[in-house]
Amino acid sequence: MKVNKTIIIxxxxxxxxxxxxxTDIFNPIIRPITYLFLMGSSKGKDIIFFGLLGLFLILSQLIDKEIDTIKYLKISIVLGGVLLILGIVLEIMFRLQLGIGLNTVFCSMTNGMSSTSILHTHLLKAILGGALVNLLGPFIQSGINTGVGLYAYVPSFGFLVILLIPILFATIVLASQKRPxxxxxxxxxFSSCLIIGIIDGGMFATPSYVGIFGLLLVHRNGYYLNYIIGRVLKDENLLKQNELIQPGYRNRGFGEIRYLFNRFLIWFIVIAFILLRFTVAFAGAQPDYYTVDVVNPTDNIDLGNVSANVIDNNTSSNKTTYHIDPSYNEMKLINDLKVPLNNSCEYYTITWNAYSYLDGYYE
Incomplete structure (x- = not known):
């Protein structure tokens, strides 16, 4: 492997x-940018993103011999899709295991607050976070959320799912060899976004969409992207290399409509999945009121600022259920419960209310 510009970058x-x-010295510059494609960027996500980005660039120069990169890119897309689906399967298994609703946000209060839901899962993150804490415990900074509070609740199947991530990493590296x-x-x-999305967010998270559809975009339309950049930069070497990776539907004698369908199919798929995400969010919403179940509470729980918005509550043997005013923004409610319920219960769940985001408030 010879040192070149790609490796240096x-x-x-x-x-x-x-x-x-x-240090946080670059946060004011980097955070507003990474926030756009990492779905609410954080210090941990930013560090992993740039580390993976650099590693993938370096390893793309690893092998000199010919490799069927198209085959490995297809395998990477399939593996990435399978991992995203398995993340949802894990969430369903986890909820059936605890007997909680599918349309709830689960918030563990063990070892700090950690949340997870079908719309934004953190179960795989909890497995890696548990391993990270065991290895680097004292060196992990407070600004990095490892999700370790969920570790005890992860179904055993999750530990098998996590083994697919290094396999995905390897196929991506093989798919990147000898390309423009x-x-x-x-x-x-896109691969860095995909791996972050699989670990932190799951199928319906922004980095997952950017990652999986980005890989699909490169597979189907990479030739045209390289062609545009090559022409703009007048990079003849890029244009020459680009001729070796033409998409399968080009120069096949297809009619104009069929050709355009193949070329822009990726965008129809993206729109379909975005609609699916919103359909799941709104179909599972409970707009009349929030149902908050506090499990194994201590005596005399004080919900702090949230108390003024409680409609009613009832207590059973190991759970207190609150119904809360639906005008409360969902994210604000989760954050406002985090402090008063710290060390006051084992976990709590909150039903979704996607309609609460339509009032223009977002924290």
Whole structure:
């Protein structure tokens, strides 16, 4: 492996990740950018993103011999899709195991507050977070949420699912070999988003969409993206390399409509999945009131600022149920319950209310 510009840029990204781990000096510059595609960026996500981005760029220069990169890119797309689906399966198994609703946000209060839901799962993150805490415990900074509070609740099947992530990593590296530089950067970017989305967010998270559909975009339309960049930058070497990765539907004698359908199919799929995400969110919403179940509460719970919005409550042997005014923004409610319920219960669940985001408030 010879040192070239791609490898140097990769090392710069890894160095940036290292700097971000020990200092917040770049946060005001980087956070507003990564927030757009990492769905509410955090310090931990930013560090992992730039570390993976640099690593993928470096490893894309690893192998000199010919490899069927198209085959490995297809395998990566399938594996990524399977992992996203299995993340949802884990959430369903976990909820059936505890006997809680599918349309709820689960908030563990053990070892700090950690939340998970079908719309934004953290179960795989909890497995990796548990391993990370065991290895690096004292070195993990307070700004990095490992999700370790969910570790005890993860179904055993999750520990098998996590083994697919290194396999996905390997197929992505193989899919990146001997490609034009622009394709390498796109694959590194989208693959980093995909792995972050699988670990933190799941099927309906923004980085998952960016990652899986980005890989599909490179597979189906990478030739045209390289062609545009090559023409704009007048990069003849890029254009020459690009001729070796033409999509299967090009120069096949297809009619114009069939050709355009193949070329823009990816965008129809993206729109369909975005609609699916909103359909699930609104179909599972409980707009009349929030149902908050506090499990194994201590005596005399005080909900703090939330108390003024409680409609009614009732207590059973191990659970107190509150009905809360639906005008409360869902995210604000979760955050406002976090402090008063700290060390006051084992966990609590909140029903979804996607309608609460339509009033323009978002925290």
């Amino acid at each position: 990769g090392f710069i990204f890894i160095l940036l990740a290292g700097i971000m781990f020990v 530089w622009f394709t390498n950067f796109l694959l590194a970017f």
